[in-house]
Amino acid sequence: MNVVVFLRLALLSCSLWLSAVTVCAAQQLDFQRSEDDSSIQLAYRWKDFQNQEQSLSFTLDKQQINRQFQKLKTYQPLVAQQHIMLAMQRAARAVDPKQARISVRILGQSLQYQVRARNPAIIDEWQTRLLSLEDQAFDDYLASNYYARYHDYLGQEGVKPDHLRYANESIETLLPAANAIYAKLLDNSQPRAYVNILLSWLQSIPYDNLENRLTSNGSGFLPPADVLISNHGDCDSKTTLAVALLRSMLPNMSMVILYLPGHALLGVQLSHREKDATVNIEGIDYLLVEPTGPAAYSVGEAAPTSLSAIAGNMFTYEKVGSLAQLTSSE
Numbered sequence: 454m455n456v457v458v459f460l461r462l463a464l465l466s467c468s469l470w471l472s473a474v475t476v477c478a479a480q481q482l483d484f485q486r487s488e489d490d491s492s493i494q495l496a497y498r499w500k501d502f503q504n505q506e507q508s509l510s511f512t513l514d515k516q517q518i519n520r521q522f523q524k525l526k527t528y529q530p531l532v533a534q535q536h537i538m539l540a541m542q543r544a545a546r547a548v549d550p551k552q553a554r555i556s557v558r559i560l561g562q563s564l565q566y567q568v569r570a571r572n573p574a575i576i577d578e579w580q581t582r583l584l585s586l587e588d589q590a591f592d593d594y595l596a597s598n599y600y601a602r603y604h605d606y607l608g609q610e611g612v613k614p615d616h617l618r619y620a621n622e623s624i625e626t627l628l629p630a631a632n633a634i635y636a637k638l639l640d641n642s643q644p645r646a647y648v649n650i651l652l653s654w655l656q657s658i659p660y661d662n663l664e665n666r667l668t669s670n671g672s673g674f675l676p677p678a679d680v681l682i683s684n685h686g687d688c689d690s691k692t693t694l695a696v697a698l699l700r701s702m703l704p705n706m707s708m709v710i711l712y713l714p715g716h717a718l719l720g721v722q723l724s725h726r727e728k729d730a731t732v733n734i735e736g737i738d739y740l741l742v743e744p745t746g747p748a749a750y751s752v753g754e755a756a757p758t759s760l761s762a763i764a765g766n767m768f769t770y771e772k773v774g775s776l777a778q779l780t781s782s783e
Contacts, residue, residue, distance in 0.1 A: 478747045479656035482506065484684045491515055495630075495681055499657035502649065502751050509654060511633040513678060517626050522619070522676045526598050528612055533594050534564055540590035541566060541583060553579055603666055605712070606767045611667035614674045616689060616710060617771060620696040623677040627694075630681065631701035644703050645723055648742065648752050651698055656746030661687040663715055688717040688745045695719060695744040696773055708773035709739055713762040718743050718755065720770070729753030732763050734770060 482498040496510040526532070538557055545555035545566075553570035564587070568579045595601055601615040634650055658680065664673045664687070673687050677694040680686035686694065692710060696719065699708065707722035711732065720732050720739025730741045730753055741755040741763075748756060755763075762768055 477502075477504070477749045479653060479749045480747075481657040481659065486682065486684070488515060493518070493682060497654065497657070499654060501653040502749055507637070507650070507653065509630075509633050509637070511629040513626065513629055513681070518678050518682075521622065521626060521678070522599065528595075528598060528600050528671050533591060534559060536594040537587055537590040538564055540593075541586055544583070544586055548579070555579060555583070557583075600671060603712075604769060605667065605714070606769055609667055612671070613666050614671045614689070614693075616693040616696070617773060619676050620693050620700065620773070623694075623697040624701050626678050627681075627697050628701055631698050634698070635702050644706065645752050647702060648699065648721065648723070651695065652742060652744060652751060653749065655691055655695055655744045656749055658691065658746065659685045660691065660745055660747065661685055663687040663689060663717075665715075666712070688715075691744045691746075692717040692719060695742070700773065707737065707739070709734055709770045710773065711741075711763070711768050711770050713759060713768045716745070716759065716762070718745070718759055721752070723752065725753055730755050730760060734772075 480500040482500065483496075484498075485494075485496040487494045491514070493513045493515050494510070495513065496508070498506060498508045501507045538559055541557045541564075545557055548555055552572075553568055553575050555566065555568050557564070557566040559565070566583055568576045568583070570576050570579070592602075595612065595615075599615050599618055600612050601618075603611045603613040605611075634654070635647065637650055638646055661673060666689075673690075674693075675683065675686050675690040677690075677697045680690050680694045696708060696710065699706065699719075699721070709720040709732075711718050711720055719742040720734065721742050722737060723740050725731055725738065725740050731738045732741060733739075740753045741759065742752055743750040743755050743759065750756065
């Protein structure tokens, strides 16, 4: 994995990640929200990278938002474990007792199962099948509640919200916001200009501290529309929102979500300049993009702490498919 970076500094938690850097801070001047039975009207004013005042207003479909992500359950390891146990017990009951007897139970904090049979080959076969079934049942439980497996750069495993799925399923809902940003561009503007307007706006939205991904079980994460409506969000939430908006207006641009210790940012595949900070993943150079704030970083700029973590390979990533790829896979 080749990485183009220029600085190495000590890592900070997300709450200090950008504020510790001596750069201009993104500044939100005003936020207004109103709603009726069918819609939510949002209006923002902020200072951009040139310290110029910008404004943005749009209306979201309230019913469409209310239909999304409303029946999701907080990830609970014990509930997930019970789901897995029930799936494995159903499979065990289907076994001919003349061939094998299988018991599955939760003992303390662990799920245990035992296969008894006269034929060692049958024991081996069912142990393999039960391991596979355990993995599948866990993945099914995660998918039904919009979660996904996660591992950090050290290989430690955990569970996090399925950020890509949240982003993909928010594209249509957030189209009014994406169109409002697009309307601010001059004719024949380059994609970089769209990304920069988006960044200066998102960075001005107040941020929350990011909980530890390995232990929080998704606590604190907000779906993209909720970040806009509540006017705040942590690193993962604001990065997921950025993916949804960028995918809407730049449907074929390749992107990656970069997960650093206590932080998240994006890599976008755009033409870049010599001074731009990039990361090379699977042979592709991605420009670094910091949606979180409050420090104001334009496309190709990143916090020194982000650069340091990437230079040390202290990150993992998820590739974001193009809109055409997403459509063809449904």
